[in-house]
Amino acid sequence: AAPGQIIGVTGPVACGKLTLGKTFLCESPYEGSITFGGKELGKMEKTDRNCIIGYLGHDPELFHGSVEDNIRLGGKQGAEEMIRTVCFEEETKAMEDGIHTLVGTSGVRLSGGQAQRLALARTLYHKRPVLVLDDPFSALDKKTEAQIFANVKELARDTNLKAMTSDSIVILLSHRLYLFPEMDQVIWMDEGHTKVGIHEELLAEVPSYAELCRDQTKGGSNDEK
Numbered sequence: 001a002a003p004g005q006i007i008g009v010t011g012p013v014a015c016g017k018l019t020l021g022k023t024f025l026c027e028s029p030y031e032g033s034i035t036f037g038g039k040e041l042g043k044m045e046k047t048d049r050n051c052i053i054g055y056l057g058h059d060p061e062l063f064h065g066s067v068e069d070n071i072r073l074g075g076k077q078g079a080e081e082m083i084r085t086v087c088f089e090e091e092t093k094a095m096e097d098g099i100h101t102l103v104g105t106s107g108v109r110l111s112g113g114q115a116q117r118l119a120l121a122r123t124l125y126h127k128r129p130v131l132v133l134d135d136p137f138s139a140l141d142k143k144t145e146a147q148i149f150a151n152v153k154e155l156a157r158d159t160n161l162k163a164m165t166s167d168s169i170v171i172l173l174s175h176r177l178y179l180f181p182e183m184d185q186v187i188w189m190d191e192g193h194t195k196v197g198i199h200e201e202l203l204a205e206v207p208s209y210a211e212l213c214r215d216q217t218k219g220g221s222n223d224e225k
Contacts, residue, residue, distance in 0.1 A: 001171075001185070003168065004157040005169055005185065007183060009172065009174070009187045009189065010173075010177060010209075017174075017189060018134065018173070021171070021173050024055065024130065025053065026041055026042050026044075030042065041053070052128055053130050054131045054132070054168075055132045055134075056120060056123040056132070058138070060115040062115060062118060065102065066097070066099065066100045066103070067099045067100070070103060070119075071083070071122045075125060079099060079121065084151075085121065085152070085155060086120050086121045086124070086151070087117065088118065112139040113139040113144075116137075120148070130168065131171065132171045132173070133171065133172050135173060135174050137149070145179065177212060177213050177216050186202050188208075
């Protein structure tokens with residue numbers, strides 16, 4: 001994977017997407033090799049690995065603080081840019097205290113989509129060379145999903161923003177394939193095997209991937225909510 005790329009990972013239910021994502025955290029031993037800059041992740045000190053890998057789990061982990069505090073976590077830069085990136089700006093402006101509004105324990109005062117975007121904003125604010133995002137758009141409608149994806153794509157390749165130090169590799173785990181034609185690479189996982197290529201290659205070479213794409217295009221799991 002090259003810096004600036006967004007790589008989509010998908011497959012049938014229980015194909016191992018979550019396991020793959022967690023592997024980058026080295027929370028348990030793994031076989032094979034995962035290297036960054038020629039160095040094996042599993043052999044790095046945790047503090048060094050934490051400077052490389054940013055991970056966003058499927059369930060947002062928020063604390064009883066403000067919108068801003070949940071994003072910054074003590075960071076010095078403002079949170080407004082990331083709020084705009086995840087299309088959360090108008091909603092925060094409508095809150096009683098704007099970005100200083102308390103979200104409640106585990107974000108109980110937010111909708112599912114709002115909590116999801118807030119957690120994504122935090123991950124992007126604390127940008128790392130490798131970002132692993134587990135279904136970050138699952139609670140969003142198509143229009144919002146497409147806009148945030150475009151923003152993330154720009155963010156991954158833009159080295160001029162204050163919150164960034166270099167281009168990022170974004171690994172996007174998802175069962176929603178609406179945006180997969182725009183991925184730089186796609187990894188299809190099924191029964192312990194993978195197929196890697198661009199979207200068009202997988203459509204031609206992997207019947208199960210093509211079938212899933214067709215089903216969702218016809219109005220399956222990617223209908224607007």
